[in-house]
Amino acid sequence: MSRSEKKDMLLKVAEQLFYEYGFRGVGLKQIIKEANVANMTLYNHFASKEKLVEEVLKQRENRYWSYLDSQITFDSDSPFIQAVEAHGCWLKKESYKGDMFLRAIADYAGADNEIENIARGHKIKLLNYFQKIAQIKDEKMEQDLAHQFTLLLEGATSMTTLVGAEKATAYSLEIARKLVEETD
Amino acid sequence: MSRSEKKDMLLKVAEQLFYEYGFRGVGLKQIIKEANVANMTLYNHFASKEKLVEEVLKQRENRYWSYLDSQITFDSDSPFIQAVEAHGCWLKKESYKGDMFLRAIADYAGADNEIENIARGHKIKLLNYFQKIAQIKDEKMEQDLAHQFTLLLEGATSMTTLVGAEKATAYSLEIARKLVEETD
DNA sequence: AAATATATAGAACGACCTTTCTATTTTTAA
DNA sequence: TTAAAAATAGAAAGGTCGTTCTATATATTT
Structure with a gap:
């Protein structure tokens, strides 16, 4: 997975989980796990949860x-x-x-x-x-x-x-x- | 404030705050503070946040x-x-x-x-x-x-x-x- | 007035959260 | 091939959450 593919995957997984369980009901841990990326990869692309x-x-x-x-x-x-x-x-x-x-x-x-x-x-x-x-x-x-x-x-x-x-x-x-x- | 008045106050404050900021966005701490009751008074009336x-x-x-x-x-x-x-x-x-x-x-x-x-x-x-x-x-x-x-x-x-x-x-x-x- | 029940403040618990740090590994470029 | 850059896993910091505990104070009832 390239750098931009990871960003896309993060956005896709985040949207799906946010929609299903609500913004406050989903933690970043769950998102990075389902997107198969590391913690810091998320913060490399998005400054904070709000920005995500x-x-x-x-x-x-x-x-x-x-x-x-x-x-x-x-x-x-x-x-x-x-x-x-x-x-x-x-x-x-x-x-x-x-x-x-x-x-x-x-x-x-x-x-x-x-x-x-x-x-x-x-x-x-x-x-x-x-x-x-x-x-x-x-x-x-x-x-x-x-x-x-x-x-x-x-x-x-x-x-x-x-x-x-x-x-x-x-x-x-x-x-x-x-x-x-x-x-x- | 009588016992039942406190329960009513808790329900009233909780409803208002939940409506304004969402169920997940409001903590019990804020509710008991605005209702002017003690922590345990809430748990005396409601077994959990979910029940509330x-x-x-x-x-x-x-x-x-x-x-x-x-x-x-x-x-x-x-x-x-x-x-x-x-x-x-x-x-x-x-x-x-x-x-x-x-x-x-x-x-x-x-x-x-x-x-x-x-x-x-x-x-x-x-x-x-x-x-x-x-x-x-x-x-x-x-x-x-x-x-x-x-x-x-x-x-x-x-x-x-x-x-x-x-x-x-x-x-x-x-x-x-x-x-x-x-x-x- | 004494005895019983209830309310109080506040600390403490463990779990989870977002964010940061660190040291190691992998990828990219010279 | 070697040097620089980026991604990794995992721990740790610092905070808040829901919930429980404790010991003191206040009401209620006998």
């Missing part, structure tokens, strides 16, 4: 947006519906038990750190995304639509914990269709 | 349902809309930053304990509640409606972290009205 968490979040955010971009083709369907469908596929693939960013916001709230900023930034970006594809005449309606769809995705993610990604996605899609139905 | 967490969750669930019951009058409006409104008021009062039960599920997942059961039970109860007030002819539609409204409440709770309880509630209400509009 930050990079894990950035990496996950990048993967999320890459996936969404790859799924959205801007064809016949409404881009709103496509976004909801794409998000649903992401849930099935990688978010089978709730949202990692909300957990980061919750776990590191108050502590004056960069982690909360990164996690919040991801959510803001989601809202901005819907605002961009909601470019319609009535500005109030545009804002409303963007917020409503953001709420829908957040709801679907939460529901995943309860009924699984399959059903959560289906229900969010049903609602989404009713929302666009009227504005088409 | 369990009772905090039970207490919060009771307060949630009491509040919902007090707000729902079964008058002219749809009971669905009333539930969404009541949940919105709860968010403004006590859930300004996300859902405590989802965090409990996430933080204590895998560990074979009672905590996850309690938190999950609360969510199931929410779903059952909507299933009960959705008693309509078409069973498929009934199931769908119940799930959709549960998703809406979950979405509103999540959005609170992002845009505050006021807006989150408003957007969830707008969606809710569209959902009942068609089935009335």
